[in-house]
Each structure stands twice: as structure tokens, then as C-alpha cells.
Amino acid sequence: MIPEKIRKDKPMSKTHFKFMLKHFKQRDKKYPPLNKIERTKIKEGDIVLDYGCGPGSYSIAAAEVVGNTGKVYAVDIHPLAIKEVEKRAREKELKNIETILTNCDTKLEGNSIDVVLLLDIYHNLSDPESILKGLHRVLKNNGWLSVDDHHFKDEEIIDKITSIGLFKFIEKEDKVFNFSKV
Numbered sequence: 105m106i107p108e109k110i111r112k113d114k115p116m117s118k119t120h121f122k123f124m125l126k127h128f129k130q131r132d133k134k135y136p137p138l139n140k141i142e143r144t145k146i147k148e149g150d151i152v153l154d155y156g157c158g159p160g161s162y163s164i165a166a167a168e169v170v171g172n173t174g175k176v177y178a179v180d181i182h183p184l185a186i187k188e189v190e191k192r193a194r195e196k197e198l199k200n201i202e203t204i205l206t207n208c209d210t211k212l213e214g215n216s217i218d219v220v221l222l223l224d225i226y227h228n229l230s231d232p233e234s235i236l237k238g239l240h241r242v243l244k245n246n247g248w249l250s251v252d253d254h255h256f257k258d259e260e261i262i263d264k265i266t267s268i269g270l271f272k273f274i275e276k277e278d279k280v281f282n283f284s285k286v
Contacts, residue, residue: 140165144277156228163201170200172200177210180203272286
């Protein structure tokens with residue numbers, strides 16, 4: 105069952121999404137997404153979940169890293185985000201990306217994901233504890249959660265992710281915080 109708070113979440117307006125898309129395209133030129141992906145624990149053959157993928161900058165970079173033997177699930181609440189990820193994947197001829205439109209539950213099997221990306225989305229979550237519980241459920245026992253959110257100070261990120269006892273802080277690589285599943 106999805107908590108009441110999450111059921112009320114709604115995608116941003118189409119206009120706002122289109123503005124964000126333009127901003128992200130400029131950001132990606134200045135700060136290539138692959139640079140951030142290299143600071144996560146993703147490697148060739150991994151199964152990755154990009155939660156709150158937006159237009160797919162990190163999903164595409166992750167798909168290139170995991171290669172043909174890996175897979176990326178790009179998850180977002182906004183239908184335009186899903187369409188953008190699918191368009192970018194087609195343009196790059198990437199066959200290892202699957203999109204999921206949802207506002208909470210990915211419907212993925214438990215213990216099926218090697219790395220979860222939670223990149224610049226945590227601050228937008230209305231019920232982050234429920235989301236973290238869902239991400240914990242799908243992560244393999246040796247799985248990693250990689251978090252980056254410039255809206256918080258370093259110690260706030262660590263506290264927010266570890267406070268419910270499901271993840272342990274392991275390391276910070278530049279601005280990406282890597283956590284192991286407890």
C-alpha cells in the first residue's frame with residue numbers, strides 16, 4: 105500500500121518540466137553526467153535503478169557504463185521524463201534501459217538491484233522514509249545507494265539516509281555519497 109502522502113504527489117507542470125529540460129541540457133554540457141556516474145559504484149554488468157531520473161542524463165550515462173550485460177531502470181513520476189529517456193535511449197541505440205512511470209513503487213523484485221541512484225531528487229520527496237524503505241527492499245544485500253543533493257549539507261545527507269537504520273555511510277566521492285545496505 106502506498107502511503108497517503110505519496111499518493112498526493114503530482115508531477116510538475118509540463119512548462120516547468122520543459123524549462124528544467126533546457127537547464128539540464130546546459131548543465132550536462134558543463135558537468136558531463138558520466139563524471140558523476142564514475143563516482144558511484146556502478147560497473148559493467150550491474151543492474152541500476154535511477155530513481156527520479158528526470159530527463160535521463162544519469163540513466164543514459166549509467167547505461168553506457170553497465171554495457172550490454174547490465175540494465176538501467178529509469179524511474180520517474182513525470183510522463184515527459186519517461187518519454188525523454190526513451191527518446192535519448194533510441195538516439196544512442198541503447199537497449200539496456202527500461203523506463204518505469206510511478207510516483208513511488210517501482211514494482212521491481214526484492215534484492216534485484218546492484219546500485220540505486222538518488223541524484224538531486226531527495227529534496228523533492230514528500231515521504232523520503234517510505235522511498236528509502238522501497239529502495240532498500242529492491243537493493244541486493246551487497247548493493248549500494250549513491251546520493252547527491254546540493255540542497256543539503258554533507259552531514260545532513262548522511263543523517264537523512266542513515267537515520268532509519270537501513271543504510272550505512274561508506275564514502276564520499278566528490279559530491280556523491282555512497283551507502284551500503286544494512
